[in-house]
Amino acid sequence: MSRYFIFIPNFLSIVRMGLVYPILNNINNADYLEGLIFFAIASITDALDGFLARRMSWQTDLGKILDPVADKLLLSGSIFILWINDLLPFYVFFILLARDIIILLGASIHMTIIETGTPLPNFAGKITTVLQVIYIILILIFKSLSLNFSLEWLGFIVSIFTLISLYIYSQSWFRTLKKNHND
Numbered sequence: 001m002s003r004y005f006i007f008i009p010n011f012l013s014i015v016r017m018g019l020v021y022p023i024l025n026n027i028n029n030a031d032y033l034e035g036l037i038f039f040a041i042a043s044i045t046d047a048l049d050g051f052l053a054r055r056m057s058w059q060t061d062l063g064k065i066l067d068p069v070a071d072k073l074l075l076s077g078s079i080f081i082l083w084i085n086d087l088l089p090f091y092v093f094f095i096l097l098a099r100d101i102i103i104l105l106g107a108s109i110h111m112t113i114i115e116t117g118t119p120l121p122n123f124a125g126k127i128t129t130v131l132q133v134i135y136i137i138l139i140l141i142f143k144s145l146s147l148n149f150s151l152e153w154l155g156f157i158v159s160i161f162t163l164i165s166l167y168i169y170s171q172s173w174f175r176t177l178k179k180n181h182n183d
Contacts (some may be wrong), residue, residue, distance in 0.1 A: 012049035
């Protein structure tokens with residue numbers, strides 16, 4: 001019976017992709033509460049699709065691609081539109097976006113040149129994603145409530161964790177490349 005539901009995590013990833021435009025549009029139009037609501041729903045679909053895929057063994061090859069792509073679109077798009085609207089500093093935008101681009105390049109190397117399949121996320125990457133989601137949600141909450149409280153400290157912490165995560169990913173890639181080169 002559960003094989004009939006195997007599509008649910010993939011569907012949730014597609015829903016998350018579909019929510020990117022309303023999130024970005026609402027933030028750009030200064031409708032922060034609506035942007036927050038859509039972003040929260042998208043974040044819940046991220047947690048739920050991962051939980052269902054692992055817990056119910058509903059993992060698919062398509063899901064291994066859809067989920068990280070949906071995550072990158074959601075987070076990178078949100079970071080971009082927040083930066084464009086002067087809601088976060090350039091260095092945070094640059095570090096977070098650069099990490100996502102480098103991870104996408106690294107994943108494509110893994111999948112094409114090394115042929116090891118999709119690389120698995122690591123614990124530091126998961127913490128980084130959670131911190132980025134919290135950071136974006138707090139920015140949207142503060143803007144929705146017209147609170148003038150600086151989140152510069154949180155942007156700095158998120159940036160540091162993002163760089164640590166990128167370092168850990170790159171170390172893993174270099175080990176894999178070295179191992180494959182020696183084989």
